[in-house]
Amino acid sequence: MSNSGDYGVALAPDDIDALARSARDGDRDALETLLAELRPRVLNICRGVLPYSGDAEDACQEAMLNVATKIGSWGGRGRFTTWLHVVSVNSARTTYRRLKNLATPTDFEDGAHDRPDPRTTSVIAGTRLDLLEAMDTIERDHPQFVEPLLLRDVYGLPYDEIAALVGAPLGTVKAQIHHGRKLARPLLRGER
Amino acid sequence: MTRSPRLLSVAAVLLLAGCSYGAEAPDELASPTASTSPDAEQTVAPTSAAPVTDEVEQDLDLALSTPVEDSVYPDVGDPRVDALLYDLDLTWDPLGRRLTASAVVTFRATRTAPRFQLDLAPGLTVGDLRLDGESVGFARRGTNLLVRAPVEADTRYELTLDYAGTPRPAPAPTTRNDFSTTGFTITDTGEVWTMQEPYGAYTWYPVNDQPSDKALYDITVRAPAPWTGISNGRLTGLDTRDDTTTTSWQLTEPASSYLVTLAIGDYTHSSNTTADGLRVDYWTPRGMVLGLDRVQSAAASIDWIESKLGPYPFDSLGLVVTASQSAMETQTMLTLGNNEYVLSPQVIAHELVHQWYGDQVSPADWRDVWLNEGMTMLVQWIYQDEHDLQPLSDSVAAGRADDQGLRDQYGPPGAYDPRQFGGSNIYTSPALMWNELRVAVGDDEFFRIARSWLDAHDGTSVTREQIFDHWESETGRELSAFFDRWITGPTTPRRGITKG
Numbered sequence: 153m154s155n156s157g158d159y160g161v162a163l164a165p166d167d168i169d170a171l172a173r174s175a176r177d178g179d180r181d182a183l184e185t186l187l188a189e190l191r192p193r194v195l196n197i198c199r200g201v202l203p204y205s206g207d208a209e210d211a212c213q214e215a216m217l218n219v220a221t222k223i224g225s226w227g228g229r230g231r232f233t234t235w236l237h238v239v240s241v242n243s244a245r246t247t248y249r250r251l252k253n254l255a256t257p258t259d260f261e262d263g264a265h266d267r268p269d270p271r272t273t274s275v276i277a278g279t280r281l282d283l284l285e286a287m288d289t290i291e292r293d294h295p296q297f298v299e300p301l302l303l304r305d306v307y308g309l310p311y312d313e314i315a316a317l318v319g320a321p322l323g324t325v326k327a328q329i330h331h332g333r334k335l336a337r338p339l340l341r342g343e344r
Numbered sequence: 345m346t347r348s349p350r351l352l353s354v355a356a357v358l359l360l361a362g363c364s365y366g367a368e369a370p371d372e373l374a375s376p377t378a379s380t381s382p383d384a385e386q387t388v389a390p391t392s393a394a395p396v397t398d399e400v401e402q403d404l405d406l407a408l409s410t411p412v413e414d415s416v417y418p419d420v421g422d423p424r425v426d427a428l429l430y431d432l433d434l435t436w437d438p439l440g441r442r443l444t445a446s447a448v449v450t451f452r453a454t455r456t457a458p459r460f461q462l463d464l465a466p467g468l469t470v471g472d473l474r475l476d477g478e479s480v481g482f483a484r485r486g487t488n489l490l491v492r493a494p495v496e497a498d499t500r501y502e503l504t505l506d507y508a509g510t511p512r513p514a515p516a517p518t519t520r521n522d523f524s525t526t527g528f529t530i531t532d533t534g535e536v537w538t539m540q541e542p543y544g545a546y547t548w549y550p551v552n553d554q555p556s557d558k559a560l561y562d563i564t565v566r567a568p569a570p571w572t573g574i575s576n577g578r579l580t581g582l583d584t585r586d587d588t589t590t591t592s593w594q595l596t597e598p599a600s601s602y603l604v605t606l607a608i609g610d611y612t613h614s615s616n617t618t619a620d621g622l623r624v625d626y627w628t629p630r631g632m633v634l635g636l637d638r639v640q641s642a643a644a645s646i647d648w649i650e651s652k653l654g655p656y657p658f659d660s661l662g663l664v665v666t667a668s669q670s671a672m673e674t675q676t677m678l679t680l681g682n683n684e685y686v687l688s689p690q691v692i693a694h695e696l697v698h699q700w701y702g703d704q705v706s707p708a709d710w711r712d713v714w715l716n717e718g719m720t721m722l723v724q725w726i727y728q729d730e731h732d733l734q735p736l737s738d739s740v741a742a743g744r745a746d747d748q749g750l751r752d753q754y755g756p757p758g759a760y761d762p763r764q765f766g767g768s769n770i771y772t773s774p775a776l777m778w779n780e781l782r783v784a785v786g787d788d789e790f791f792r793i794a795r796s797w798l799d800a801h802d803g804t805s806v807t808r809e810q811i812f813d814h815w816e817s818e819t820g821r822e823l824s825a826f827f828d829r830w831i832t833g834p835t836t837p838r839r840g841i842t843k844g
Contacts, residue, residue: 153539153541153670153671153672153673153717153766154522154670154671154672154685154686154691154694154695155694155717155721155768155771156520156521156522156670156766156767156768157522157685192521193521196521196522196669199669199683208683282533283532305532340532340533
């Protein structure tokens with residue numbers, strides 16, 4: 153197996169939570185240590201969404217900045233790493249939207265190809281363009297479905313953790329995920 | 345990764361440190377094909393039909409093993425079973441996320457026993473189960489499939505069963521950041537990939553899931569067209585009808601279960617050739633462009649590795665790119681994730697080196713996984729040195745700087761914390777050890793002995809005691825204290841080969 157690129161002492165989940173609490177309460181050293189520690193993890197999350205390293209690193213950079221500036225909003229309800237997941241995936245989505253807006257559409261001006269073809273930008277290639285597009289589509293009418301769906305189907309978090317994280321009852325979260333999946337499925341399969 | 349000095353401000357950390365991990369990977373990597381002489385034979389054919397070869401009769405005697413109970417993960421595997429051939433027929437429904445399968449496991453009972461067991465995930469429902477054609481009783485105990493039928497020592501049997509369900513990956517005993525589960529993994533659009541070290545094959549087939557029991561494989565995969573199922577060995581059948589692609593794969597040299605792979609998705613095939621004429625097959629997701637040239641560096645890397653370790657040990661080679669974040673040396677068919685790090689030429693070279701150190705000769709027990717990673721890491725360092733990626737002296741210096749922390753955190757490489765499988769201690773520390781021997785005896789002698797070890801143990805699973813004996817007899821040196829300090833000692837040994 154490939155070496156993981158881990159060359160030092162990793163922190164246990166409890167240590168990360170303790171460090172995050174200190175950072176949230178204004179300890180600057182704790183914040184620096186926390187950011188250095190979490191960077192590979194955040195990059196991995198971003199790579200799961202954006203396949204090409206340059207994009208993922210942009211998103212990672214944005215996520216690190218968001219963690220540094222918004223850590224005060226972490227409620228301490230669950231693991232810090234769970235909150236970190238949400239911040240990271242949202243940063244990746246923001247980065248993706250920005251990249252998409254920067255790109256000049258030249259070839260496909262008839263509008264027939266306004267969505268990347270999932271067959272040529274396969275999820276298995278690590279490319280989640282179709283997924284991101286699907287989430288953007290769903291978000292227009294059902295913004296509340298997006299986060300639970302990503303947390304469940306991309307990050308595999310258990311339902312109860314998602315419920316705690318988004319602050320909604322378990323039944324509501326399950327229903328949101330169920331409806332979100334129904335909406336996402338045709339978008340992912342290119343059958344619109 | 346590099347540690348950020350604590351004096352830097354938050355902003356400086358963000359700006360300076362960047363987000364790359366794997367500190368040894370430079371931003372721009374020279375492709376190995378570019379730095380060796382360009383050879384017409386190494387030109388990659390455009391997307392091509394995959395060559396199909398005839399199925400052959402498997403020679404079961406090749407797969408005779410001496411299975412042991414694992415000292416690190418004793419709950420997996422059964423030393424009463426010596427599997428010889430797994431004949432699997434797998435049908436994958438990506439929409440229903442359902443695997444429908446049948447398996448014929450040909451095995452030798454290693455001792456006379458009233459019952460025996462294989463590993464199979466509890467989420468898979470077992471239907472008809474027969475031993476040599478007779479229906480027999482069975483029970484499920486966690487991941488154990490307990491077969492209630494007596495077996496006699498050194499007798500061969502055929503266990504036949506049908507099973508179905510949605511496979512789920514198994515929790516991995518590790519805190520690595522590139523994987524947390526092993527085995528059958530389903531993407532959110534229904535593609536499948538597997539990585540199953542140190543165990544996890546049991547998430548998709550009934551198996552003696554321990555590395556001392558090598559076996560042969562005949563695997564047939566049915567997937568909705570145009571998707572294709574990929575596995576180990578040679579492609580012996582490729583057929584599309586009724587919207588289903590059926591592929592058959594045959595692995596005719598025995599493999600440990602952690603070296604078996606299955607990937608199902610929308611794949612295209614391309615190939616190139618090594619200097620010795622070995623065709624290298626590339627199975628990449630349709631439309632994948634970026635990184636393709638790096639994946640196809642494998643043929644040139646084989647040429648380079650052969651100059652160190654001798655001829656490629658198997659008769660087929662392929663690479664399949666999946667949605668993983670890691671890379672795995674699955675036998676004759678590397679399983680690669682999809683990010684810049686794992687698709688870099690030096691990581692692909694690492695997995696290729698494992699075809700010699702890890703696959704041709706495998707550890708019999710997970711306590712000796714360092715046998716795979718130590719030599720492979722050193723050869724990767726030398727590869728990086730000879731391809732102008734990173735000088736060997738830098739790799740060694742960085743390794744020495746890390747060694748003590750790795751021993752403190754994960755334990756010595758040969759006595760690691762079972763919850764920390766695959767920590768960098770099993771890579772860095774033994775790589776440093778082998779480098780000391782390389783310096784002591786010189787490159788030519790070092791690689792002569794490294795090759796003779798493979799020749800002497802071709803196709804088997806081995807222990808540390810065997811490799812220690814080999815190096816002592818080949819060098820004529822007394823090395824037991826040297827090996828002990830490096831492999832089970834609590835502190836980083838001094839440089840050189842000191843006596844006593």
